[in-house]
Amino acid sequence: MKLSDFDFDLPDDLIATRPASPRSSSRLMVGQGDAITDAVFTDLPRWLRPGDRLILNDTKVIPARLNGTRVRDTTDGSGRAKVEFTLTAAQPDGSWRALVKPLRKLKIGDTIELDAGHRAIIVDRTATDVALRFDCAPEDVHALLDAAGQMPLPPYIAAKRAPDAQDRDDYQTVWARHSGAVAAPTASLHFDAPLLEELRAQGVDFTEVTLHVGAGTFLPVKVEDVTTHKMHAEWGEVTPEAAAAIAQTQANGGRVIPVGTTALRLIESAAVAGQIAPFRGNTEIFIYPGYEFRVADGLITNFHLPQSTLLMLVSAMMGRDRMLRMYAHAIAGKYRFFSYGDASLLLPE
Numbered sequence: 001m002k003l004s005d006f007d008f009d010l011p012d013d014l015i016a017t018r019p020a021s022p023r024s025s026s027r028l029m030v031g032q033g034d035a036i037t038d039a040v041f042t043d044l045p046r047w048l049r050p051g052d053r054l055i056l057n058d059t060k061v062i063p064a065r066l067n068g069t070r071v072r073d074t075t076d077g078s079g080r081a082k083v084e085f086t087l088t089a090a091q092p093d094g095s096w097r098a099l100v101k102p103l104r105k106l107k108i109g110d111t112i113e114l115d116a117g118h119r120a121i122i123v124d125r126t127a128t129d130v131a132l133r134f135d136c137a138p139e140d141v142h143a144l145l146d147a148a149g150q151m152p153l154p155p156y157i158a159a160k161r162a163p164d165a166q167d168r169d170d171y172q173t174v175w176a177r178h179s180g181a182v183a184a185p186t187a188s189l190h191f192d193a194p195l196l197e198e199l200r201a202q203g204v205d206f207t208e209v210t211l212h213v214g215a216g217t218f219l220p221v222k223v224e225d226v227t228t229h230k231m232h233a234e235w236g237e238v239t240p241e242a243a244a245a246i247a248q249t250q251a252n253g254g255r256v257i258p259v260g261t262t263a264l265r266l267i268e269s270a271a272v273a274g275q276i277a278p279f280r281g282n283t284e285i286f287i288y289p290g291y292e293f294r295v296a297d298g299l300i301t302n303f304h305l306p307q308s309t310l311l312m313l314v315s316a317m318m319g320r321d322r323m324l325r326m327y328a329h330a331i332a333g334k335y336r337f338f339s340y341g342d343a344s345l346l347l348p349e
Contacts, residue, residue, distance in 0.1 A: 001225070001226050001227055001288065001289065001290075002224055002226065003221055003223065003225075003307050004224070005226075006306065006311050006315065006320070007306045007307050008306050008324060008327055008328070009331075010331065010337060011331070014331065014335070014336060014337045015156055015160070015336075015337055015338055015341070016157075016337060016338060016340040016342075017157050017160050017340060018166075018170070019170050019340040020190075020336075023174075023189060023190055023191065023192045024040075024190055024192045024194070024195045025040065025041065025042065026040070026041045026190050026341075026342045026343055027039070027040060027041070027335055027342040027343070028040055028041045028043060028044060028342065028343050028345060029326065029329070029330055029335060029342070029343075029344045029345075030047055030344070030347070031322070031323075031326050031344060031345070031347065032047070032347045033347070033348070034322065036325075036326060038333060041190045041195070041342075041343055042195060044195065044199070044300075044345065045198055045199055045202050045204075047345055047347065048199065048202065048204050048257075049203075049204075049254075050202060050203025051204075051205070051252055051253070051254035051255075052204050052205070052249075052254050052255045052256075052257060053205040053206070053207055053245065053246065053249040053254055053255070053257070054199070054204060054205070054206050054207075054257055054300075055206075055207050055208075055209060055246070055256065055257070055258040055259060055263040056173075056175055056188060056206055056207070056208045056259050056263065057173075057185040057188060057208075057209060057210065057211050057213075057259070057260055057262045057263040057266070058173075058175055058176060058177045058178055058208040058209070058210055059176065059180055059181040059185060059210050059213060059262075060172065060176035060178055060179045060181060061152070061172055061176065061181045061183065061184050061213075062087070062142065062145055062149070062179050062180065062181065062182065063145045063146060063149030063150055063151050063152075063168070064086050064087040064088070064145065064151075064152045065085070065086050065087075065149055065150040065151065065152045065153075065163065066084070066085045066086075066114055066115070066116070066145070066149055066150075067082070067083075067084050067085075067114070067115045067150075068083055068084075068085065068112040068113055068114040068115060068120070069081065069082055069083065069112065069113045070082075070083050070105055070106060070110050070111070070112055071110075071111045071113055072110065072111075081105045083102070083105060083106065083112065084100065084101045085098040085099070085100050085130075085132065086098060086099045086100075086152050086215060087132075087145070087182065088129065088215045089214070090141070094138035095123055095124070095131045095132060095133045096131065096132050096134070097129055098129060098130055098131070098132050099128075099215060100130050103125075103128075103129075103130070106122050106125060106130055107122065107125060108122055108123065108124060109121070109122060110122045112132070114144075115148060116144060116147060116148030116149075117148075118134060118135050118136060119134075119135045120132040120133060120134045120135065121133050142179060150162075150163040150164075151163045151167040151168060151171045152182045152183065152215070153339075154183065154218055154338065154339050155218055156305075156338055157340065170189070170340070171184050171189070171339075172184065173185065173189060173191070174191060174192060174196075175188070175191075175208065177208075178210050178212075181211075181212045181213040181214075182212075182213065183214065183215065183217050183218070183339075184213065184339065185211070185259070185260040185262045185263065186260065186302050186338075186340070187259050187260035187301045187302050188259050188260055189339075189340075190300075191259070205245070205249065205254070207245045207246060208242065209237065209238045209239075209263055209266050210236055210237045210266075211234055211235070211236035211265065211266040212234060212235050213234060213262050214232055216231075216232025217234075217310075219232060220307070220308075221308065226288055226312060227288065229286060229309065230284070230286075231284045231285065231286040231309065232284070233283065233284045234262075234265075234282065234283060234284075235281065235282050235283075236266040236269065236280075236281075236283055237279065237280045238267060238270040238276070238277075238278055238279040238280075239278060240278045243270065243276045243277055243278045243279075246267065246295065247275065250276070250295070255297040255298060256295050256296055256297050257296070257297060257298040257299065258296050258299055258300070260299075260300065260301060261299070261301055261310050261313050264287075264299055264313070265283060265285050265287065266279070266283060267295045267296065268285060268287065268293065268294060269283035269285045270295075271294040271295045272294075275294065276294075276295050286309065286312075287312070287313045287316050288309075288312040288313070288316055289312065289315050289319070289320055290316070291316045293317065296317070297347075297348075298317075298345065298346055298347045298348065299314065299317055299345075299346045300343060300344070300346075301314060301343070301344055301346065302337070302338065302339065302342070302343055303327065303330055303336075303337040303341055303342065303344065305338065311323070314344075314346060317346055318346055319348075326344070330342075330344075
């Protein structure tokens with residue numbers, strides 16, 4: 001299975017830089033077996049049945065992007081350099097791992113003057129990232145981020161425009177509750193309160209799980225044999241109550257449909273023994289064609305990057321050829337792609 005098997009040409013103007021407004025007015029492409037139907041996201045109830053259960057990722061995106069200035073003592077002023085950080089994970093010792101641009105300008109011991117008025121010290125550096133220790137208590141870092149951080153928009157959006165205040169709402173789900181993600185579970189961004197209420201009234205059930213989406217979700221696959229690719233680790237939890245509700249839906253003959261690839265990867269990680277069970281910890285599950293799904297009967301998701309692990313995941317659910325036909329249909333129909341783009345509902349049967 002080659003990386004080139006998951007490639008396609010995407011016109012640059014189909015990369016969405018803002019979401020639809022209102023959220024649920026985005027387009028929806030439904031793939032049901034070999035059939036493709038064009039719809040609007042508010043039409044979603046047409047394809048769901050009483051007793052179906054949607055799995056929602058309730059992670060909350062933190063405003064993890066910070067701007068600052070590296071400061072070193074020099075006589076000619078060369079010790080000052082602008083830097084940009086994207087926090088990726090809190091560490092047990094109170095520091096934070098962070099991606100930084102440009103990494104080459106930093107070394108251990110450097111002081112960073114943050115635009116927020118705080119300072120940080122570089123306490124570790126690797127070939128790919130750094131660790132920062134802030135001048136405030138670890139429990140106060142989230143308040144610092146709320147005051148001065150920007151939403152960590154994906155690279156393909158950040159390359160076109162800077163984050164702004166509107167992204168604080170746009171890049172957060174309406175049910176976000178557990179802070180820790182540095183990327184949004186973007187399929188969830190299409191839901192608003194009226195649509196959720198309509199689905200509840202129809203008899204559709206909901207279960208919340210938590211997967212803190214990491215910056216690694218945007219890392220490219222660099223191996224030609226995709227089966228040798230190693231996934232990044234992300235922390236997630238399926239509570240005993242969530243596992244029991246999912247199991248009951250399966251026993252009752254209802255369909256379990258994750259909203260987003262993050263929710264899907266988590267519940268499949270929780271079912272490695274063959275059936276859903278409580279789960280708490282890191283998952284590095286990599287789903288590509290040939291994978292046998294244990295829990296998910298379908299998927300609500302956005303349109304993904306060429307040669308990405310997420311395109312491989314949806315190909316595992318629908319079949320590669322069928323999925324590439326759907327993407328060709330989406331491109332011809334000028335669907336909007338990626339995090340702020342349109343949605344698809346994938347029903348293999």
